[in-house]
Amino acid sequence: MSEHKQTENNPQGNDKKMVIAMGSIGLICALLIVLTYQGTFASIEKNKAEALEKAIFKVLPGISKTKAFRLNQDQTFSETNATDPKIPKVYAGYDSIGQLKGIAVQANGKGYGEVLNLLYGYDIDNQKIVGFYVLESKETPGIGDKIEKEDFLANFKAMDAALNDDFTKIKNEITTVKHGEKTNDWQIDGITGATITSRAVGNILSMSSNQWMPLIYKNKKSFLINDKSK
Amino acid sequence: MSVINQNKTEKGFLSSIADHPSTDEFIKGVWRENPVFVQVLGMCPSLAVSNSAKNALAMGLATAFVLLMSNILISLLRDFIPKQVRIASYILIIATFVTVIDYAMQAISIELHKSLGAFIALIVVNCIILSRAEAFASKNTVGKSILDALGMGIGFTFALLCIGGVREILGSGSFLGFEFMPDSFEKWVIMVLPAGGFFTLAFLLLIFNSFKIKNNRA
Numbered sequence: 341m342s343e344h345k346q347t348e349n350n351p352q353g354n355d356k357k358m359v360i361a362m363g364s365i366g367l368i369c370a371l372l373i374v375l376t377y378q379g380t381f382a383s384i385e386k387n388k389a390e391a392l393e394k395a396i397f398k399v400l401p402g403i404s405k406t407k408a409f410r411l412n413q414d415q416t417f418s419e420t421n422a423t424d425p426k427i428p429k430v431y432a433g434y435d436s437i438g439q440l441k442g443i444a445v446q447a448n449g450k451g452y453g454e455v456l457n458l459l460y461g462y463d464i465d466n467q468k469i470v471g472f473y474v475l476e477s478k479e480t481p482g483i484g485d486k487i488e489k490e491d492f493l494a495n496f497k498a499m500d501a502a503l504n505d506d507f508t509k510i511k512n513e514i515t516t517v518k519h520g521e522k523t524n525d526w527q528i529d530g531i532t533g534a535t536i537t538s539r540a541v542g543n544i545l546s547m548s549s550n551q552w553m554p555l556i557y558k559n560k561k562s563f564l565i566n567d568k569s570k
Numbered sequence: 571m572s573v574i575n576q577n578k579t580e581k582g583f584l585s586s587i588a589d590h591p592s593t594d595e596f597i598k599g600v601w602r603e604n605p606v607f608v609q610v611l612g613m614c615p616s617l618a619v620s621n622s623a624k625n626a627l628a629m630g631l632a633t634a635f636v637l638l639m640s641n642i643l644i645s646l647l648r649d650f651i652p653k654q655v656r657i658a659s660y661i662l663i664i665a666t667f668v669t670v671i672d673y674a675m676q677a678i679s680i681e682l683h684k685s686l687g688a689f690i691a692l693i694v695v696n697c698i699i700l701s702r703a704e705a706f707a708s709k710n711t712v713g714k715s716i717l718d719a720l721g722m723g724i725g726f727t728f729a730l731l732c733i734g735g736v737r738e739i740l741g742s743g744s745f746l747g748f749e750f751m752p753d754s755f756e757k758w759v760i761m762v763l764p765a766g767g768f769f770t771l772a773f774l775l776l777i778f779n780s781f782k783i784k785n786n787r788a
Contacts, residue, residue: 380677
């Protein structure tokens, strides 16, 4: 009988102790994470900016300098130095004589696991995607991370992204097809075994191209740099 | 005569260090109970990110850091954590330090962070860390737990570096990124692929076990 009482009394005391223990460990942990986040924020942002710059050179072949442009409220673009990631931005690339070679656009979306952060190069004159780079991905190693490999990147050497006749959207939506079934330049040859990741890339590019390319095309002139001012 | 005496005292000094219990706490993780070669724990990262010595070293150090910090905190809180919720608490603590090292690595080098990819987050489920928390840190003093974590951490890093080193030298003809093999050297591509990881691990386990058998006989 007395044993029974003890087990009846103890759980309450234990419950309280457990809640206190878990709660305070949670607090310590939260504090540690916040402190680290604050402490490393500046250098992470700096590293990310450097990595982005390197990536811009990769997705726009043949450029020798880049400039960032922000999208204003009235759907026009203007040059910017702002580093706030919340401001929508695109990056124009120029060759050594200052000629516009293309625009690099960042695109995010859900992958198989976490957010996929992509960068692609858009050649305005030929209306093609000319480069593709994965900035951030937590896709399954050995399966989903094949989107960073040469075979998959070959899709984006000269991908058709032509606009329709009134320049409001993409004529042929970018879509992912099964591996080996690619017949048109606007299709992405998917990866066997990584269907969700390859489709995610297609969806992200399709959304982003419909959103950005008409705007970029309409404002093409604002990206040209005035050589006399240099 | 004096030389012999000196030798004797040196030997005496060394063996007294080796016999000291705290040294033993440290040495056992590096060698006798090496997490990879003897306990055969943490196979996933040791096979997956050991395709180059640099990745292996970074992964080993990151894991050692998480192991050390979680061992310290768990050992400090060992009387405070109720038995029923201990595993949940350990996982919470381990996950916190994994997040910390994740941020730290991004701050050091984005490229390195990218090449390790999802495996940094997967340190949380590395059974070496939870097993040290449960088997050692929750029962021992902070000092001993630090030594244990350092030993196991260095042992893990050493093992990963061995695997990564062999795979990089044979598979890419370089070590830590420095190419030193002559151009005529034909790279063994298979060593960089997953299969190479298994081959290398098996080969190293063979060497390690033959050492062990020899020692046992002697």
